[in-house]
Amino acid sequence: MLNFNEVTTHDEIERVVDLAYEIWNAHYLPIIGQKQIDYMLDTFQSKAAINEQIATGYKYFLVQHNQHSAGYFALGPGGDLANRQISKLYIKLDQQGLGVGTATISFIEAFCRDLGVKNIWLTVNQHNIRSIRFYEQRGYRNVGCLIQDIGNGFVMEDYKMLKNLSEV
Secondary structure, eight states, X not given: OEEEEEOOSHHHHHHHHHHHHHHHHHHSHHHHOHHHHHHHHHHHSSHHHHHHHHHTTXXXXXXXXXXXXXXXXXXXXXXXXXXXXXXXEEEOGGGTTTTHHHHHHHHHHHHHHHXXXXXXXXXXXXXXXXXXXXXXXXXOEEEEEEEEEEETTEEEEEEEEEEEGGGO
C-alpha cells in the first residue's frame, strides 16, 4: 500500500533529510561523485534549505510503501498553472522495480491535473540513463539541455523533460 503525505513538521523534514542522504549516496556516487553529492545535500537538501523551500511555496511529500519510507518528492511553487515543476523525485533503491516510482509519478500528475496544470516538467542529469528511460516510458520528452552553475565549482548538466498533461 502506498501513501503520499505532505511534509509539514520538523520531524518529517528530518526524515526527508535522512532519505536524501541515503538515496543520493546510493544512486549518484558514480554519476557526480562524493564531493558534489555532499555539496548538493548541504546546499539544497539540508533542514534549513527544505524549510526555506517550503516557506517559498514548494510542496514536499514523503512516499510510504507498506508503512515504510520509500522516498520523497517536491513540487516547485505554483505561480504559473500552465507549468509545474517536479523539483525532486527520489525513491530508495530497495523500493525501485516495485511500482513505487510509477505510482508516485501517477499521483503527482493527478495532483497537478486537479490544480489545472497543463504541463509538468523536471530536470534529470544527462548521465542518469535509468531515470531518463523511466520518464520517457511515462510520456516525458526531452526538450533540451540545461547547464547550471550551482556554486563551489560544480555544474549541473541536465535534460529538461516535459509532459503535456492534456495529451494523456
